Amino acid sequence: MIPFLDLSIRNMERRDAPKIVQMLASQGWVVDERILQPYFNLDLSTSFVAEVEGRVVGCVNSLIYGEVAWLGNLVVAEPLRRRGIGTALTMAAVKACESKGVRSIVLNSVPEAVTLYERTGFRGFVQLERFAGFVERRVGDAERCEVEDLTGLDAKLHGYDRSKVLHSLLDGANVVRCRCGENVGFAAAKMVGSKILVGPILTTQPEERLYLRLLSNVVQPFPKDVHVKLEVPLINPPAMNACATSGLKGTRLNLIMVRGKEIKSDYTRIGAIASDGDLG
Numbered sequence: 001m002i003p004f005l006d007l008s009i010r011n012m013e014r015r016d017a018p019k020i021v022q023m024l025a026s027q028g029w030v031v032d033e034r035i036l037q038p039y040f041n042l043d044l045s046t047s048f049v050a051e052v053e054g055r056v057v058g059c060v061n062s063l064i065y066g067e068v069a070w071l072g073n074l075v076v077a078e079p080l081r082r083r084g085i086g087t088a089l090t091m092a093a094v095k096a097c098e099s100k101g102v103r104s105i106v107l108n109s110v111p112e113a114v115t116l117y118e119r120t121g122f123r124g125f126v127q128l129e130r131f132a133g134f135v136e137r138r139v140g141d142a143e144r145c146e147v148e149d150l151t152g153l154d155a156k157l158h159g160y161d162r163s164k165v166l167h168s169l170l171d172g173a174n175v176v177r178c179r180c181g182e183n184v185g186f187a188a189a190k191m192v193g194s195k196i197l198v199g200p201i202l203t204t205q206p207e208e209r210l211y212l213r214l215l216s217n218v219v220q221p222f223p224k225d226v227h228v229k230l231e232v233p234l235i236n237p238p239a240m241n242a243c244a245t246s247g248l249k250g251t252r253l254n255l256i257m258v259r260g261k262e263i264k265s266d267y268t269r270i271g272a273i274a275s276d277g278d279l280g
C-alpha cells in the first residue's frame with residue numbers, strides 16, 4: 001500500500017478485460033482481447049490489477065506450469081508511473097506464484113523494465129532480438145499441422161509443459177511442420193491487429209535452411225503487405241542468420257529473465273519464441 005495514492009492491489013477478474021485491453025493498446029502495442037484469453041481461460045489467481053481510487057491503473061498476468069510460471073503484461077498507466085506500482089504488481093504476482101509451489105518465474109523484459117525486474121529478484125537468462133519486416137512466401141516445403149503436434153517438442157526444449165497456454169495463444173494460428181533430412185521443425189504464425197506474429201519456431205537441431213523454410217511457409221496464407229514480427233534468441237546463430245537472409249531487420253533487444261531456481265530451456269533449438277505481440 002502507498003497511502004498517499006490510495007493504491008490497492010487485487011486479483012484480476014473477468015470484468016477487468018476491456019479496461020486492460022484499453023490500457024495495453026494505449027501503449028501502441030499490438031493487442032486484441034485474445035491475448036488475455038490464456039489467463040482468463042485458465043487461472044486468474046496469480047494475475048493482479050492495481051486500483052487507485054477505484055480505477056484500474058495497472059495490471060500483471062502470470063500463468064503456472066507446475067514448478068515454473070510465466071509473468072507478462074505488466075503495465076502501469078503513464079501518469080502514475082515511477083511511484084512503485086509496477087514493483088508492487090510484480091511482487092504480488094511473485095508471491096502468489098510462490099505460494100502455489102512455483103520455484104522459477106520466467107518473463108520477457110523490454111530494456112526499460114530490466115532494472116525493475118532486477119530489483120525484484122530476476123536475473124538475465126537469454127537475450128532475444130526482435131525482428132520485423134516482410135518475408136518472401138513459399139509453398140510446398142511444409143505441411144500444415146496442429147498445435148498438439150508441436151507441444152511435445154516445445155515441452156522438451158523448455159523443460160516444462162506449456163501445452164495449455166500454447167493451445168490458447170495459438171488459437172486460429174497457421175501451424176506448419178517441415179523436414180531437412182532427419183531434422184524436423186515446427187512453426188506457428190497468426191495475425192494480431194495489423195501484424196503477423198511468428199512463434200514458436202522449434203527444431204530438433206538448429207539449421208539455417210530449415211528455419212528459412214519454416215519462416216517462408218508459415219507466413220504463406222497471410223497477406224503479403226503485412227509486417228511480420230518475431231523474437232529470436234541470440235544464442236541461436238542459424239535462426240538469426242535465417243532472419244537476416246529473409247530480409248527482416250533487427251529492431252530491439254529483449255531479455256528473458258528468471259527468478260528463483262535455474263531453468264533448463266534449450267534456446268539453441270528454439271528459432272523464435274511464442275509471442276504475445278509487443279508485450280513484455
Ligand SMILES: CC(C)(COP(=O)(O)OP(=O)(O)OC[C@H]1O[C@@H](n2cnc3c(N)ncnc32)[C@H](O)[C@@H]1OP(=O)(O)O)[C@@H](O)C(=O)NCCC(=O)NCCS
Nearest residue numbers: 074075076081082083084085086087109110113115116280
Ligand atoms: C515498466 C512499468 C510497468 C513500470 O511501472 P512503474 O509503476 O513505473 O514501476 P515502479 O514505479 O515500481 O518502478 C519504476 C521506476 O520508478 C522508480 N520509483 C519507484 N517508486 C518511486 C518513487 N516513489 N519516486 C520516484 N521513483 C520511484 C523505481 O526505482 C524504478 O526505477 P528503475 O526503473 O530505475 O528501477 C511501466 O513503466 C510501464 O507500464 N511501461 C510500459 C509497459 C512496459 O514496458 N511494461 C514492461 C514490459 S516487460
